[in-house]
Amino acid sequence: xxxxxxxxxxxxxxxxxxxxxxxxxxxxxxxxxxxxxxxxxxxxxxxxxxxxxxxxxxxxxxxxxxxxxxxxxxxxxxxxxxxxxxxxxxxxxxxxxxxxxxxxxxxxxxx
Amino acid sequence: xxxxxxxxxxxxxxxxxxxxxxxxxxxxxxxxxxxxxxxxxxxxxxxxxxxxxxxxxxxxxxxxxxxxxxxxxxxxxxxxxxxxxxxxxxxxxxxxxxxxxxxxxxxxxxxx
Numbered sequence: 729x730x731x732x733x734x735x736x737x738x739x740x741x742x743x744x745x746x747x748x749x750x751x752x753x754x755x756x757x758x759x760x761x762x763x764x765x766x767x768x769x770x771x772x773x774x775x776x777x778x779x780x781x782x783x784x785x786x787x788x789x790x791x792x793x794x795x796x797x798x799x800x801x802x803x804x805x806x807x808x809x810x811x812x813x814x815x816x817x818x819x820x821x822x823x824x825x826x827x828x829x830x831x832x833x834x835x836x837x838x839x
Numbered sequence: 840x841x842x843x844x845x846x847x848x849x850x851x852x853x854x855x856x857x858x859x860x861x862x863x864x865x866x867x868x869x870x871x872x873x874x875x876x877x878x879x880x881x882x883x884x885x886x887x888x889x890x891x892x893x894x895x896x897x898x899x900x901x902x903x904x905x906x907x908x909x910x911x912x913x914x915x916x917x918x919x920x921x922x923x924x925x926x927x928x929x930x931x932x933x934x935x936x937x938x939x940x941x942x943x944x945x946x947x948x949x950x951x
Contacts, residue, residue: 760938771929771942772882815881819938826895827872827940829881 734830745806749833751799751816760819765812806837843943851949860946862913862930871913874929920950
């Protein structure tokens with residue numbers, strides 16, 4: 729089993745749609761969780777951290793469920809510019825801090 | 840714009856060449872990282888430096904040799920690479936607490 733698993737998609741949605749991504753992780757000792765965004769041929773950029781209480785940043789909402797070991801990202805009112813790969817990232821402490829990326833979920837928002 | 844600068848942006852090398860990738864940050868971060876990313880795959884951690892000391896080596900072949908001359912610089916020395924080593928090499932840095940990493944734009948490496 730992969731340490732961090734995501735549905736690779738692609739998700740094809742129209743502008744204005746709401747889309748949700750899920751991510752599961754296997755190590756219950758994982759400490760921190762993030763969503764990164766990566767555009768084609770660009771570097772990953774932090775979208776948002778994920779907290780147990782849930783957090784929102786504009787159209788983006790992230791949730792963490794430690795009991796079920798999954799993380800979610802909700803995008804409301806999708807824009808064309810949201811088209812990208814969304815990477816679930818888990819930070820664990822095994823032999824030092826290690827950052828583990830999920831395989832990424834590709835999103836295409838169409839007019 | 841990223842505050843982590845990587846050079847060169849593109850590199851083509853033969854299997855007998857020796858080359859180096861460079862990474863620089865001036866954010867005062869004390870942890871720096873090398874990742875390898877193949878097309879349509881996520882970044883894979885290679886090395887972690889913390890306070891200029893190597894703290895994690897993810898069983899990377901010895902043809903990749905990292906170096907951290909000071910807290911702002913990170914190098915990756917390449918020697919006798921294979922074509923399958925062709926990839927995007929990403930550098931990242933984070934504050935002492937590695938919770939958020941900032942990535943450079945990467946070096947796109949092709950090994951012929």
